[in-house]
Amino acid sequence: MNSLTEIRWHGRGGQGAKTAALLLADVAFQLGKHVQGFPEYGPERMGAPITAYDRISDNQIRVHSNIYEPDYVVVVDDTLLESVDVTAGLKKEGAILVNTTKSKEEIIPHLKGYEGEVHIIDARKVCHETLGKYFPNTPMLAAIVKVSGVIEPETFINLMRESLEHKFAKKPEVLDGNMKALRLAMEEVH
């Protein structure tokens, strides 16, 4: 059985796609998985399209190439649908998750006939209600965990709490908002 799950993130510089990919790898590692989380940089600047990748497996990971046939794709910014071929190689047994204020019906025509599952979430709304600032990577991370099932959602939430408590040790006021964002994102994704 092939235990490998591959996830490709499309975002824009500054939106935290790389951080989200690394956080996902981190949580999977804590569950005893072999992981790879890495960014692919074009020009390093705010707003430029960037790609980040996750490999999560029960076996050692040796390959050092980008991911061309992902199980899941996360699109952190729906304006990328115009310029980046986000569904390239995406397995039809997998799924795509898009951050958008639009409806699924409006998004699907931009997915070049992708036959697999399409999920959407309004990460801006989640951020607005929980963080008061727009950090789309936190809700997108929770949403892809829910969509992919790569980690059991409640286990993920608990591990994220530990990880964020550590990360925001000097800013505990940020913790609650982030935890709320994770939970709300899991409810809002559909």
Next chain:
Amino acid sequence: MSVQGIPQRMSGNEAVAEAIRQINPDVMPAFPITPSTEIPQFVSSMISNGQIDTEFIPVESEHSSMSAAIGSEAAGARTLTATSSCGLAFMWEVLYVAASNRLPIMLELVNRALSGPININAEHSDSMGARDSGWLQIYAENNQEAYDNTLQAYRIAEHPDVKLPIMVCQDGFITSHAVENITLLPDAPVKEFVGEYHPEHYLLKEDETMAVGPYAVSPYCMEAKRAQAQGMINAKKVILEVAEEFEKLSGRKYGFYEGYCLEDADYALVAIGSVCGTIKDAIDKLRAEGKKVGLLKIRVFRPFPGEEFANALKNCKAVGILDRSEGYNSVGGPVGAEVTAAMYRAKCQAETVNIIYGLSGRDVRVSDVERVYEKLEKLAAGENVFGPYPYLGLRSADESDCV
């Protein structure tokens, strides 16, 4: 019996910084450059947090960071720095000064393309350009090897029979910025393994006056250079001894190269760095189909263990030698030139081809590697399947160049 390792996950740069924390060197002069910037950044945080008492020297350029490293190492302090790409090129003049003064400085090199066009991604043109500067060079496939090589580096460089500076190399971004699983060693056995630095001669030695880097007239200069070359020759034995001791500590085996499915291979690739993981996946796939394919992964490039490489390749029918740097000599890359020469001296009968790949971070997929093995099989059968100047994955109107 090896010690119990600590499972962790971290990037190649973090892994190297962790090794530096465990070694706690005396001095680190550094100037930032992508993708090695994180290394001095992490180390300076460790110093600020009181985890280590290394003296960090911020400098205004890489020429200065290497010059400061030379001064501090000559004074008798265990010293390191880190750089990439143009940073290494800017150290050019003083790299030779470090080596010829027999100063065992460690340089963490995160391999990146030299300009131009300006590019921040993985390529070996930086370290390959410095291959004849008198520095030892050890390369890593992943974060684990970057960590393990760092722990072994001073033991090799500072050995009285060697006394040469050492470059510990890893691929920019592909390993430096990728978070992967790793097994660390506990602090105490690492400290014991690395040991303290007690040079025989150094500038601050009270009862011995000496000069470092004086002019040498022709009747002496050539002898000095030959003596320096002997350090490089002696390093081979020391590298293996240190690796053996490291294996006892960690359970992980190192040598001049790693052979993967190489013993009975008819078709072999020779490569350096992160691409070797991708090649191993391709080999597993092709072996399952009954193809006799293998890999010789070069770990040590300076000194150049040509005899050992040739011996490991002697039964192959065709060998593809991969270069992640362009030699601009109209023939190919440096790894190709040196491995082919070593095979000629050892009277190897295999067909050889030198292939340029991965320049400026160009990605290599498992399917690319499979295609190369397929072509190697045809080459061994006498088919002329490689053009005169093969480039893996090149987009070109002249298809004869494209592998």
